[in-house]
Amino acid sequence: MTAASAKPSSKELSRVLTEGYLLDARTAHEHGKYVAYTTAVSPVELFVAHDVIPIYPENHAVACLTKRMGTELSLAMEKQGYTSHLCAYARSDLGYRITGKSAMGGIPDPDFLLACNAQCFTLTKWFEVLSRKYEVPLFVFDTPQWIREPGARKEIVKYCVAQLKELIAALEQLTGKKYDYDRLAQVMAYSQQASVLYRRFLDMAAYKPSPISIFDALIHMAITVYLRGTPQAVEYYQILCDEIQAKADQGVGVIADERFRLYWENLPVWFKFKDHFNLLKSYGANILTSLYVHAWSYEFDLAKDPLETLAENYCSRFSNVTLEERAEMALDLFRRYSMNGSIMFVNRSCKAVSFAVYTLKEIITETTGYPALIFESDMGDPRFYSEAQIKTRIEAFLETLQRRQAAGA
Amino acid sequence: MVEQRNIKPAALTRLQEIANDPYGCLADLRKRKRIIGSTLADVPEELIHAAGLHPFLILGTNNPIRHSAALLPDNSCSLARSNLELVVGYQSAFFDGFVLSQVCDTTQHLGDIWKRKFPDHYFENFLTPRQVARPSARAWYAEECRRLRGALEQYAGRAITDAALRESFALYNENRALLRRLYAIKREAPALMTNREFFDAVKAGFFMDRGEHNELVQAVVQWAEQTKDHQASANGYFRVICVGIVVEPPALYDMIDEVKGTIVADNLCTASRYIFYDVETKGDPAEALADRHLRKPYFTPINEDVRRIYADLISLCRDNNGEAIFYVHIKYCESQDYDLPDIKAAMRTEGIPFLELETEYQTTHLAQLKTRLQAFCESLFTKGAQGGVR
Numbered sequence: 001m002t003a004a005s006a007k008p009s010s011k012e013l014s015r016v017l018t019e020g021y022l023l024d025a026r027t028a029h030e031h032g033k034y035v036a037y038t039t040a041v042s043p044v045e046l047f048v049a050h051d052v053i054p055i056y057p058e059n060h061a062v063a064c065l066t067k068r069m070g071t072e073l074s075l076a077m078e079k080q081g082y083t084s085h086l087c088a089y090a091r092s093d094l095g096y097r098i099t100g101k102s103a104m105g106g107i108p109d110p111d112f113l114l115a116c117n118a119q120c121f122t123l124t125k126w127f128e129v130l131s132r133k134y135e136v137p138l139f140v141f142d143t144p145q146w147i148r149e150p151g152a153r154k155e156i157v158k159y160c161v162a163q164l165k166e167l168i169a170a171l172e173q174l175t176g177k178k179y180d181y182d183r184l185a186q187v188m189a190y191s192q193q194a195s196v197l198y199r200r201f202l203d204m205a206a207y208k209p210s211p212i213s214i215f216d217a218l219i220h221m222a223i224t225v226y227l228r229g230t231p232q233a234v235e236y237y238q239i240l241c242d243e244i245q246a247k248a249d250q251g252v253g254v255i256a257d258e259r260f261r262l263y264w265e266n267l268p269v270w271f272k273f274k275d276h277f278n279l280l281k282s283y284g285a286n287i288l289t290s291l292y293v294h295a296w297s298y299e300f301d302l303a304k305d306p307l308e309t310l311a312e313n314y315c316s317r318f319s320n321v322t323l324e325e326r327a328e329m330a331l332d333l334f335r336r337y338s339m340n341g342s343i344m345f346v347n348r349s350c351k352a353v354s355f356a357v358y359t360l361k362e363i364i365t366e367t368t369g370y371p372a373l374i375f376e377s378d379m380g381d382p383r384f385y386s387e388a389q390i391k392t393r394i395e396a397f398l399e400t401l402q403r404r405q406a407a408g409a
Numbered sequence: 410m411v412e413q414r415n416i417k418p419a420a421l422t423r424l425q426e427i428a429n430d431p432y433g434c435l436a437d438l439r440k441r442k443r444i445i446g447s448t449l450a451d452v453p454e455e456l457i458h459a460a461g462l463h464p465f466l467i468l469g470t471n472n473p474i475r476h477s478a479a480l481l482p483d484n485s486c487s488l489a490r491s492n493l494e495l496v497v498g499y500q501s502a503f504f505d506g507f508v509l510s511q512v513c514d515t516t517q518h519l520g521d522i523w524k525r526k527f528p529d530h531y532f533e534n535f536l537t538p539r540q541v542a543r544p545s546a547r548a549w550y551a552e553e554c555r556r557l558r559g560a561l562e563q564y565a566g567r568a569i570t571d572a573a574l575r576e577s578f579a580l581y582n583e584n585r586a587l588l589r590r591l592y593a594i595k596r597e598a599p600a601l602m603t604n605r606e607f608f609d610a611v612k613a614g615f616f617m618d619r620g621e622h623n624e625l626v627q628a629v630v631q632w633a634e635q636t637k638d639h640q641a642s643a644n645g646y647f648r649v650i651c652v653g654i655v656v657e658p659p660a661l662y663d664m665i666d667e668v669k670g671t672i673v674a675d676n677l678c679t680a681s682r683y684i685f686y687d688v689e690t691k692g693d694p695a696e697a698l699a700d701r702h703l704r705k706p707y708f709t710p711i712n713e714d715v716r717r718i719y720a721d722l723i724s725l726c727r728d729n730n731g732e733a734i735f736y737v738h739i740k741y742c743e744s745q746d747y748d749l750p751d752i753k754a755a756m757r758t759e760g761i762p763f764l765e766l767e768t769e770y771q772t773t774h775l776a777q778l779k780t781r782l783q784a785f786c787e788s789l790f791t792k793g794a795q796g797g798v799r
């Protein structure tokens with residue numbers, strides 16, 4: 001046995017890391033640590049450097065939605081007066097608070113809440129509900145839209161740095177401990193290393209055939225969401241990159257006879273995840289990527305003040321830039337990954353990502369000339385998913401792609 | 410002369426005409442000035458005014474949605490949809506430009522779509538802080554005012570001097586003070602004017618030249634001052650606290666009038682949030698605007714103390730001897746959607762009768778709302794303060 005083969009696979013490591021992370025969070029108080037809920041896109045590095053364990057109610061919700069618990073949990077909160085129009089993550093989470101039902105044994109209660117609105121505004125309101133329920137402080141990190149003018153951006157960064165200082169003060173108050181900036185520098189370095197590797201992994205979609213699909217990206221983004229800023233995340237993405245690189249080197253693609261390379265707009269329909277993959281596969285189509293999975297490829301500049309580079313990175317996520325810039329980000333992926341079509345999901349759960357989709361489609365199809373399918377549904381609640389209709393539309397779209405290919409388009 | 414007292418002054422009639430056909434008045438104004446629309450509720454109009462431009466509030470349309478349906482999904486709130494409908498479909502000829510503020514996911518995206526639709530119009534974002542819980546919010550609001558001031562100067566092709574700005578502050582302060590005075594009289598003498606009349610008088614100001622609006626409101630205040638004592642009896646009216654963002658369609662006010670509810674306090678973006686508190690005319694103008702902004706009543710999409718969603722309503726109600734709260738809920742307004750269950754629970758605990766009125770701009774179920782309102786009032790009067798939460 002060589003030393004290299006003693007390394008765990010990324011899959012094994014993911015399981016071990018996830019279990020360890022959850023155990024840490026569940027026993028946080030026994031070890032003098034704190035649990036904070038936060039949004040998937042938020043400057044969690046500040047927590048990691050201060051022994052505050054981040055928990056993402058969104059991730060927990062994904063686990064429940066994937067197990068098709070969406071409707072049941074939503075009904076529970078609707079009974080208490082909430083509407084079914086809200087984000088399925090929030091519905092599932094509030095349903096869990098009422099019923100205690102979970103796909104993964106639940107998550108610990110919070111000591112602190114942090115909502116960063118670069119991702120969406122829903123989370124602020126959802127966390128307001130939790131803040132009242134658990135009587136714990138809510139800190140809203142307000143990230144104004146990352147508009148293009150450089151002068152305005154400089155001021156936005158200033159505002160955000162001021163807020164991050166306020167956040168640090170709030171964390172010091174929570175824990176009674178002075179903030180350690182040297183530790184933060186170390187955490188930032190790990191976060192940066194993991195981000196570089198995570199992006200390298202995503203960019204492997206440029207190979208033909210692609211050794212990954214969006215479904216791989218969705219599975220493997222979990223570690224960077226909840227463990228960024230730790231050496232474990234760096235190790236994990238190194239192993240993952242090595243594995244995928246080996247596949248690429250051998251010319252192994254996710255789809256043996258890859259004919260169509262597609263872009264997916266929006267989050268996935270979690271409970272249809274596998275079905276969509278198989279349907280597409282039967283046509284030789286692979287969905288390579290989405291801006292959504294790229295939301296975690298940060299570019300921290302370690303030469304800068306950590307708060308400044310945090311502010312710049314978290315403000316400039318695709319969900320917080322202007323429509324033109326978001327289109328440009330998607331078009332960049334089109335070019336780099338040689339994609340030739342898109343499936344654009346208007347997700348009734350997620351106004352933040354969905355409201356721009358009609359206009360985005362206009363820009364992307366105009367610029368690339370490649371066809372796009374648009375469909376409306378919900379990412380987590382089968383009540384709003386029309387099986388037959390969506391399947392027919394996806395099939396019809398794939399047939400269009402086939403015809404175009406046959407015609408040499 | 411007693412029979413004369415109920416005759417409403419011509420100024421009030423004029424204000425109502427404008428409120429009910431606001432875009433007509435803009436067409437006239439456009440012959441004199443460039444017209445800049447802004448969205449509720451946080452753009453400092455004084456800055457636009459001081460640049461020699463005419464600011465007005467874009468308040469949507471109750472006409473059917475045709476053009477904006479292809480641009481926004483149907484689970485966006487009707488305020489956003491009908492604002493877009495208005496500018497895309499009906500009245501774009503009245504506007505030279507826009508300053509749009511971003512308070513929620515809907516408004517953030519709306520701004521982008523809007524800008525793309527009108528590439529030849531002036532367009533500015535106003536990045537309102539979405540938290541007012543901490544000192545950073547004040548500094549940011551002031552900074553955004555400075556940025557907007559610079560942008561407006563460029564567009565208008567002239568400097569906005571501090572002196573011009575202070576004049577605008579004074580003009581708007583006068584306007585707010587007049588409207589607050591009128592509100593106070595209406596509160597004392599509910600028979601003097603209907604809810605619809607009062608809120609129309611406020612609304613007319615969103616569109617008109619501010620100086621002309623001041624003159625008309627001044628005339629109404631004078632009439633009200635002279636007439637109120639004869640109308641002071643509040644008998645037969647019950648005191649309503651009206652809560653929400655906008656009250657649309659305005660027929661809702663008529664319904665409240667019909668059941669003899671008199672609105673004595675509110676936290677609407679189109680009323681108290683608009684008329685409460687003045688801008689300090691001394692000191693740094695941007696900071697003065699920020700100070701006013703931070704003093705405004707609670708607004709659901711802006712984060713502050715999480716209990717303000719109901720704590721403010723309880724004090725509004727207690728301080729004004731309210732007998733019931735009417736919560737106007739714009740369908741698909743997420744922000745309100747998240748607040749409502751906790752608000753209702755708090756009202757139950759407090760024993761404050763509470764009625765939720767879910768509406769949309771293009772609403773087709775006014776009769777249903779009316780029935781709910783009447784049933785609520787009946788139970789309120791038969792059970793006293795135990796009118797319940799609906």
Ligand code: SF4
Nearest residue numbers: 087119120122350352
């Ligand atoms: S609204 Fe969208 S971004 Fe926000 S939590 Fe829901 S899915 Fe995520």
Ligand code: SF4
Nearest residue numbers: 486488513515742743
């Ligand atoms: S009504 Fe609600 S959802 Fe609509 S723009 Fe206003 S805050 Fe946003």
